[in-house]
Amino acid sequence: xxxxxxxxxxxxxxxxxxxxxxxxxxxxxxxxxxxxxxxxxxxxxxxxxxxxxxxxxxxxxxxxxxxxxxxxxxxxxxxxxxxxxxxxxxxxxxxxxxxxxxxxxxxxxxxxxxxxxxxxxxxxxxxxxxxxxxxxxxxxxxxxxxxxxxxxxxxxxxxxxxxxxxxxxxxxxxxxxxxxxxxxxxxxxxxxxxxxxxxxxxxxxxxxxxxxxxxxxxxxxxxxxxxxxxxxxxxxxxxxxxxxxxxxxxxxxxxxxxxxxxxxxxxxxxxxxxxxxxxxxxxxxxxxxxxxxxxxxxxxxxxxxxxxxxxxxxxxxxxxxxxxxxxxxxxxxxxxxxxxxxxxxxxxxxxxxxxxxxxxxxxxxxxxxxxxxxxxxxxxxxxxxxxxxxxxxxxxxxxxxxxxxxxxxxxxxxxxxxxxxxxxxxxxxxxxxxxxxxxxxxxxxxxxxxxxxxxxxxxxxxxxxxxxxxxxxxxxxxxxxxxxxxxxxxxxxxxxxxxxxxxxxxxxxxxxxxxxxxxxxxxxxxxxxxxxxxxxxxxxxxxxxxxxxxxxxxxxxxxxxxxxxxxxxxxxxxxxxxxxxxxxxxxxxxxxxxxxxxxxxxxxxxxxxxxxxxxxxxxxxxxxxxxxxxxxxxxxxxx
Numbered sequence: 001x002x003x004x005x006x007x008x009x010x011x012x013x014x015x016x017x018x019x020x021x022x023x024x025x026x027x028x029x030x031x032x033x034x035x036x037x038x039x040x041x042x043x044x045x046x047x048x049x050x051x052x053x054x055x056x057x058x059x060x061x062x063x064x065x066x067x068x069x070x071x072x073x074x075x076x077x078x079x080x081x082x083x084x085x086x087x088x089x090x091x092x093x094x095x096x097x098x099x100x101x102x103x104x105x106x107x108x109x110x111x112x113x114x115x116x117x118x119x120x121x122x123x124x125x126x127x128x129x130x131x132x133x134x135x136x137x138x139x140x141x142x143x144x145x146x147x148x149x150x151x152x153x154x155x156x157x158x159x160x161x162x163x164x165x166x167x168x169x170x171x172x173x174x175x176x177x178x179x180x181x182x183x184x185x186x187x188x189x190x191x192x193x194x195x196x197x198x199x200x201x202x203x204x205x206x207x208x209x210x211x212x213x214x215x216x217x218x219x220x221x222x223x224x225x226x227x228x229x230x231x232x233x234x235x236x237x238x239x240x241x242x243x244x245x246x247x248x249x250x251x252x253x254x255x256x257x258x259x260x261x262x263x264x265x266x267x268x269x270x271x272x273x274x275x276x277x278x279x280x281x282x283x284x285x286x287x288x289x290x291x292x293x294x295x296x297x298x299x300x301x302x303x304x305x306x307x308x309x310x311x312x313x314x315x316x317x318x319x320x321x322x323x324x325x326x327x328x329x330x331x332x333x334x335x336x337x338x339x340x341x342x343x344x345x346x347x348x349x350x351x352x353x354x355x356x357x358x359x360x361x362x363x364x365x366x367x368x369x370x371x372x373x374x375x376x377x378x379x380x381x382x383x384x385x386x387x388x389x390x391x392x393x394x395x396x397x398x399x400x401x402x403x404x405x406x407x408x409x410x411x412x413x414x415x416x417x418x419x420x421x422x423x424x425x426x427x428x429x430x431x432x433x434x435x436x437x438x439x440x441x442x443x444x445x446x447x448x449x450x451x452x453x454x455x456x457x458x459x460x461x462x463x464x465x466x467x468x469x470x471x472x473x474x475x476x477x478x479x480x481x482x483x484x485x486x487x488x489x490x491x492x493x494x495x496x497x498x499x500x501x502x503x504x505x506x507x508x509x510x511x512x513x514x515x516x517x518x519x520x521x522x523x524x525x526x527x528x529x530x531x532x533x534x535x536x537x538x539x540x541x542x543x544x545x546x547x548x549x550x551x552x553x554x555x556x557x558x559x560x561x562x563x564x565x566x567x568x569x570x571x572x573x574x575x576x577x578x579x580x581x582x583x584x585x586x587x588x589x590x591x592x593x594x595x596x597x598x599x600x601x602x603x604x605x606x607x608x609x610x611x612x613x614x615x616x617x618x619x620x621x622x623x624x625x626x627x628x629x630x631x632x633x634x635x636x637x638x639x
């Protein structure tokens with residue numbers, strides 16, 4: 001009886017707590033006095049019982065002892081409730097509650113970057129914020145945008161993976177040893193699925209950002225599951241691991257298909273190359289009416305072979321294979337993808353010729369980021385194409401072996417005409433084994449000619465589309481080019497090559513050059529650099545037509561650091577022009593230290609330069625030199 005009464009009291013106090021006016025002012029002493037008031041009748045009754053027994057000198061009977069015990073339990077229960085109330089009252093005056101909901105909502109938007117759901121996790125960041133207190137829950141539920149980000153993770157963990165996770169997290173849930181079952185790995189438990197459905201409902205009608213991460217060693221159950229979801233028919237190999245009921249209640253069906261009309265950003269991270277998601281994408285593409293960003297991230301070591309034949313509406317029987325060494329060329333050119341809303345941004349692994357086909361298929365594309373993994377020889381020249389909407393073009397290489405970097409870029413630049421191109425990026429995420437000068441002279445020559453030719457064609461189309469390019473002044477066309485940002489990072493280009501490119505890109509206002517490096521074959525040096533950023537490059541920068549127009553200059557170097565710092569300071573001092581921001585990255589032993597150029601002080605309305613070298617007394621001479629070099633700081637300020 002006592003326990004049920006105390007539970008009812010606790011429930012009433014909990015419900016009453018959520019209806020307190022949280023914006024009221026509370027006096028702590030008054031609150032404590034009010035909270036202790038209900039104790040007085042019970043305390044008085046207990047005191048009278050104890051005093052009467054002491055005065056009589058008679059030992060209490062069992063019934064009297066039971067009455068005393070009931071009084072004590074009642075007092076203990078009430079004391080715990082009062083303590084909870086006091087903690088709640090004190091929390092109402094916390095600093096976070098003094099912030100208006102508008103400020104808290106801005107903080108929530110910055111904090112919630114992802115909401116991950118997997119077979120083992122259903123505690124998203126948005127739900128964590130809502131569970132802190134009633135005030136935070138009210139604010140979070142009024143913000144559908146923090147619930148609009150959904151990450152679906154499908155990973156197959158082995159027993160060794162679990163032991164490795166237990167080394168860092170002690171609360172890993174194996175849920176009764178079912179971690180080896182394929183259907184559990186490819187789907188979610190009922191409690192996770194219900195949390196996911198509730199999460200999506202809280203996003204109201206705002207556009208969704210969905211990330212699907214699939215990491216499963218055996219690709220066959222993944223293909224069967226995707227086939228069940230889209231209700232396609234494929235040859236069945238062995239026993240099916242998923243049933244139609246599981247497909248109907250699968251998270252991909254609940255989030256991706258049912259909410260496809262709200263998905264604005266869609267990203268796939270595939271850690272295996274044989275999933276064959278094209279039927280899934282083909283069916284899904286008919287529902288993506290507001291999609292404006294589609295990303296594919298491929299993470300594995302061998303060749304990328306992503307079949308993409310079902311995504312086009314031309315009914316081709318020949319399959320596309322993007323990014324592989326043995327790329328299959330289609331017999332016909334697809335004219336458009338099946339998107340009701342045209343895509344504006346695309347990041348995709350591909351090959352040179354198929355990159356042009358993608359640009360033809362997506363006429364509204366504004367940002368194109370093409371990834372090349374061992375592209376091999378570019379082969380014959382690609383068909384010419386004009387992309388009037390394209391503003392950003394990026395070439396990224398993910399292999400560090402002797403690939404024809406410059407040849408691939410030349411092939412694409414010779415085929416394209418981009419009248420509105422404002423940003424061009426040459427990127428390499430792995431340090432190339434090949435350094436400047438190791439490619440053939442013909443490849444380097446073709447590359448150095450392809451970029452200015454691209455800019456000339458694009459500018460000529462903007463000026464007078466009906467006239468022959470040869471009739472126009474080439475230098476005028478280069479100056480009137482729309483290219484403003486030029487980013488070169490870890491690509492095998494020498495200093496003379498870069499100077500030649502800079503002379504042909506006078507319209508650039510933001511420039512970043514990253515010098516490639518690689519493990520040294522010498523025992524004396526752990527890393528060696530390509531010597532791309534040399535004295536000749538600094539001299540070329542000073543006397544080039546680019547520097548006076550630059551607003552941003554960034555260099556990433558790893559050779560002759562002290563000399564480079566002095567020359568970089570000289571460049572800024574001699575020909576700063578309209579330069580507003582600069583950044584210098586120094587690399588020692590393969591480590592990158594970013595040293596942003598800070599504003600120091602203004603001296604007679606000129607650029608103020610200072611080089612600070614920090615000395616160390618605790619290391620050997622060689623270690624001290626390395627430490628000092630890593631801590632070089634260069635600053636400037638322009639009036």
